[in-house]
Amino acid sequence: MAKNTPRREQALTRERIIEASISLLDSRGESGLTFRALAEELSTGAGAIYWHVANKNDLMTAACDALVARTLEVPVIEAAPQDVIRAVALGMFDAINAHPWIGSALARAPWQSPIVRLLERLGQQVRAMGVAPAGQFAAVSALLSYILGVSGQNAANAQIGKELGGDREAILAQVAAAWSALDADAYPFTRSIAPQFREHDDRADFLAGIDLILRGMALPG
Amino acid sequence: MAKNTPRREQALTRERIIEASISLLDSRGESGLTFRALAEELSTGAGAIYWHVANKNDLMTAACDALVARTLEVPVIEAAPQDVIRAVALGMFDAINAHPWIGSALARAPWQSPIVRLLERLGQQVRAMGVAPAGQFAAVSALLSYILGVSGQNAANAQIGKELGGDREAILAQVAAAWSALDADAYPFTRSIAPQFREHDDRADFLAGIDLILRGMALPG
DNA sequence: ACCTGAACACCGTTCAAGT
């Protein structure tokens, strides 16, 4: 055996670990990211990964951060601040739809790097909108919380969808049917909204919520 | 041994299991809820619990639902719809502050019973506000997503706070310091907001976000 | 400095067997 035979094609780096994590998360879902699976994918031992990564939480946050960075990388179009905010929000919505695990990862990373990226992007636009300095943090925080809330729900929906076989139409119909069967006295609103729910468009409703907040922000006072 | 000696004081019921789960979650945090710990608490075997509960997810959702139900149980004060919405939202905020694990449980229970309780309460008020039927679902959905987003972040904050020793002041200061140290070109907004963040009031900002959405909803069209 | 892989201390869930 030559002594300088490399043990593998590429050296094990934090970046390679993160990339492998993303592809594992995308292909096998949240429960598919395992130190053992990762080690096999990278042709190494489970313990080796700990040299580059503190723990699983660190790994998830890093994977999430990499995708959020990519999502926000798109060139900033010259547009009204409100439109940029809409674009950023929709970009996140689409990214989470494509990689549902980001939703759960974001929920567990309070004020960490992926969130800060978003905060910065939204904040610059909120400032450009002319929101008073004293209200800027609260305004950005509201946008952020809303986006994260939708993210989390969408991630959970996707998870359940995968478990139940994936047919979105069927799941919506099932939920709508359950709502229609609720007690008429206790749940009048939910019952009445069931048909609307069945045909609702997550993306359109998401944007409607963003617009609600933006409209509230644009008002004086 | 008499044959009719009861094996334990009380029979094992779904309710007792849920109560024990809540107290375990409150005292030991999210990772403290374990079938083994639960079994010991209830003087039974781990497997016995499965007779009354489908799985851990079912258990978490049920525990969450019980607390949400209690939170929404408070008598509806005769007040303007906006004020009732504020009160409901604040009630949820405080409940999640007291039991951070609700935040994570809610995030994983899309359109399940705890969420439906909230949906109903908010929906009745949105309708009372006079929002057009076609916009009611989107409006409630926005409020709901926002509340869940804040919930999730708060739950994660509490989790990290517990891990790091619990001093909120110190954690805020630490995050603010990290933000101030960010690259000046890439993160101008985050840097500028750091002092504000250090002294921000989660509850006040939460309410400010609710008001933003309510204001947006009250506008025509 | 970086990697190996066995070992540790857990998990949720199942299921034959009991009452």
Next chain:
DNA sequence: ACCTGAACACCGTTCAAGT
């Protein structure tokens, strides 16, 4: 019908030992 508890198939994480 309800409960027992051992067993199964996993986890994340650590660490002595290697290169």
